[in-house]
Amino acid sequence: MHVLYLIFVDPFMQMVHSPDLLMQTLWDGLVGGVLYALIALGFVLIFKASGVFNFAQGIMVVFAALTLVGLHEHGVPAFVALGLTVLVMLVLAFGVERLMLRPLVNQSEIILFMATFGLTYFLIGFGQLVFGGNPKVMIAQDLYLPSGAIEWKGHFGFVSFQKIDIAAVIIASIMVAVLAVFFQRTRIGRALRAVADSHQAALSVGISLEQIWVIVWFAAGVVALTTGIMWGARSEVSFSLQVIALKALPVLILGGFTSIPGAIVGGLIIGIGEKLGEFYWGPLLGGGIENWLAYVIALGFLIFRPQGLFGEKIIERI
Amino acid sequence: MRLKLLALGLALVIAAPAAVTAAQAEDGIYIPLMSYRTGPYSGAGIAIFNGMHDYLNMLNARDGGVGGVRLIVEECETGYDTKKGVECYDATKGKHPVVSTPYSTGITLQLIPKASVDKIPVLSMAYGLSASADGNDFPWVFNPPATYWDGASAFIRHIADVEGGFAKLKGKTIGLVHLDAPYGKEPIPLLQALAKDYGFTLKLYPVPGAQMQNQTSLWLDVRRDRPDWIFMQGWGAMNPTALKEAIKVSFPMDHFIGNWWAGGEDDVRPAGPEAKGYSALGFSGVGQNYPAIHDILKYVVDKGNTQTPKEKVGEVLYNRGVMNAVLIVEAIRGAQRLTGKKQVTGEDVRRGLETLNITEARWKELGLPDFAAPIHLSCADHNGHNGIYLARWDGTKWSKASGWIEPIKDKVLPLIDSAANSYVSANAGWPKRSEACDKSS
Known part of the structure; x- marks a missing residue:
């Protein structure tokens, strides 16, 4: 009976008695969710263009952030370093297209997936060779990202809004919106969808496969850079940051691998869901449940929508 | 035929470095370092292994090794991954290491049962299994200066x-x-x-x-x-x-x-x-203001024989690595003293560790005055349970x-x-201590 009380009554009593903690949890969940959405978007863009789950997205986050901080450490001014990093991500996109994707046109998806494993190990090794394995401090101040917090105090308690989190939400939201519009409403977006449906059909109507791949890998690179800056500012820039990208997996399961709105909604559901779950129900299981709770939430949705919230329903006749 | 030659060439390329190290190990004291310069924990690992490597290299450059025998230092990358750590241990144990330093509690737990079988003592400096401080139940494991x-x-x-x-x-x-x-x-x-x-x-x-x-x-x-x-x-x-x-x-x-x-x-x-x-x-000193650290700068860093940037020498984890290397070397010196041999084995170094006695005066002699509290180990106490600041x-x-x-x-x-007793009863067939006890120096 007591267990039932702890599961079904106590968490809601806590929410009523301490609304400040509830609001704080929702805010932190929102911030986490937006950042998850951003990471998931990197995966979705590449999956839509080539049907490949890009295993290298996590290391791209680290590589982009390391490049930015590494260039700055060598005396390059912050915004010049930012521009140069964008350029490096463009060169990476060209390199991936020319050296990895082009030779593998019309190969099965699993071959392309394995190629992204290779890319991951290449970027890990190359990154360590060039920048070393030491953790680095993100140059948030040099990029004029705000620090400190705004506290909202009232009779209910207080809610703390970190300025860097507010900036992260705004920047990530703008980025998600721009990318969504770009890939949904422009010619390139339509070409991208055509490529996703069939490489050969897209080629036959004059769509340049190479160009589309460079564009999506570059967009994924910029997304990785943004994620790296935001997450690096909350902690540090180190190779352990690549694990954060795995948080996008339940988001993708939930939102669908091909849907940009799915990545956004999925990110928010996972972000807020895992924070509420960890905070109110986690202590019942000894804490630290956030790691797997995201997958449980995603699986819960899958029972009702196997293709994900916004994923395409694929019917294959055999 | 060309394929055979290619295969033979490849085999030679792969086998040659191992053969060279094994041959070198005959002429020196082999110390493998289970390092992690890559992966999520590399930030800490790089500093520690730089400290260890630089101190051991300094002894080779300054003194020609320990007791006239050169130290052969070889790193094996574990990435702080227990599985890879065990692979490193298996890959290096054939080269007759005198000690293993797993630098991960997970890896240490895996090596504890192997130590007495392979006759390679485990030195887990202030990490690993706390219960292994009990020398009667864990004669091959040492975790000074504190659990x-x-x-x-x-x-x-x-x-x-x-x-x-x-x-x-x-x-x-x-x-x-x-x-x-x-x-x-x-x-x-x-x-x-x-x-x-x-x-x-x-x-x-x-x-x-x-x-x-x-x-x-x-x-x-x-x-x-x-x-x-x-x-x-x-x-x-x-x-x-x-x-x-x-x-x-x-x-x-x-x-x-x-x-x-x-x-x-x-x-x-x-x-x-x-x-x-x-x-x-x-539990270890910070900064460059020690004669031994000056020697590292003089014999290793200034000569470019290191991966450590000069300004990182003396940082907290770098000096922690230096301290770990000191413990290894002092145990080797103790083993040489006890056995009268210059080329010591893992079994000898276990005895050296068990009689480790670094007094305040000895820290000074080592060029590390007030670097750490005196460390005194015995057959029963493999830790020292030293003070901490x-x-x-x-x-x-x-x-x-x-x-x-x-x-x-x-x-x-x-x-x-009680934890040591529980460990022994949970591991049926755990060997009773048969190693003789030496007098501490």
Whole structure:
């Protein structure tokens, strides 16, 4: 009976008695969710263009952030370093297209997936060779990202809004919106969808496969850079940051691998869901449940929508 | 035919370095370092292994090795991964290493049963299994100068001092923020026992490895529970993230104390001045102001025979690596003294470790005056249970903030006895100690 009380009554009593903690949890969940959405978007863009789950997205986050901080450490001014990093991500996109994707046109998806494993190990090794394995401090101040917090105090308690989190939400939201519009409403977006449906059909109507791949890998690179800056500012820039990208997996399961709105909604559901779950129900299981709770939430949705919230329903006749 | 030649060539390329090292090992003392210069914990690993490597190289350059025998130092990359660590151990044990230094509690736990079989002592300096301090049950394992239980008990003694005595701990809430891995969980039994004895409430805050840089929920729990003090058993990227999150929830920094693996420069740099007041346990000196460190600069760093940038020499974890190398070398010297041989084996070095006696005067002779507390091991005590000091971050650098804090030995030692007994009874066939006991130097 007591267990039932702890599961079904106590968490809601806590929410009523301490609304400040509830609001704080929702805010932190929102911030986490937006950042998850951003990471998931990197995966979705590449999956839509080539049907490949890009295993290298996590290391791209680290590589982009390391490049930015590494260039700055060598005396390059912050915004010049930012521009140069964008350029490096463009060169990476060209390199991936020319050296990895082009030779593998019309190969099965699993071959392309394995190629992204290779890319991951290449970027890990190359990154360590060039920048070393030491953790680095993100140059948030040099990029004029705000620090400190705004506290909202009232009779209910207080809610703390970190300025860097507010900036992260705004920047990530703008980025998600721009990318969504770009890939949904422009010619390139339509070409991208055509490529996703069939490489050969897209080629036959004059769509340049190479160009589309460079564009999506570059967009994924910029997304990785943004994620790296935001997450690096909350902690540090180190190779352990690549694990954060795995948080996008339940988001993708939930939102669908091909849907940009799915990545956004999925990110928010996972972000807020895992924070509420960890905070109110986690202590019942000894804490630290956030790691797997995201997958449980995603699986819960899958029972009702196997293709994900916004994923395409694929019917294959055999 | 060409294919055969190619295969033969490839085989030679692969086998040659191993054969060369094995041959060299005949002419020197082979010390493998299970390092992690890559992966999520590389930030800490690089500093430690630079310190170890540089000190050993310095001895080769300055003294021609130890007792006239050159030291052959070889690194094997584990990435702090237990599986890879065991692979490294298996790959190097054929080269007759005189000691293994796993630098991971997970790897140490795997090597403990192998040590007596392969006759290679395990030196887990201030990490690993706390119970292995019991030399009667673990004659092949050494973990000086203090166990994690000593560290956690020194933390409790410190906060008792601040609060006005052990009696004042009653009713307090103490949080343990720990990596959810064997290393992070190690102090839990001791803290649970102390919570029972002193009447405080222990709250556990585990941080899964994959969540090291995503700790927001955990610190919301801290905000709700409002513990009076927090002790952190963290590693790698977990530490700076925890500090930033603690600042976010306005947890008072002067009530937040890390263990000795949560007190490096890279742990506090990202939080910078905001982390002012945060403290961490320590047991080795910091800075370049020691004759031995000057020798490292002169014989190794200035000659370009290192991977360490000059300004990093003397940092907390670098010097921790130097101290670990000193323990290895002193054990080798002890083994040479005991056996009269120059080319010693793992069995000899085990005896050297068991008779390790680094007095204050000896630290001075080594060019490291006041670098660490005297270390004296014996057949029964493989740890020393030394005092620990508190270092405080002033926003830009670490400085010593206390004298030596003694562990609560009357609580720690019985627990070690009982944990060692439990380990032996849980592992059927655990060998009874048959190794003779040497007289300490």
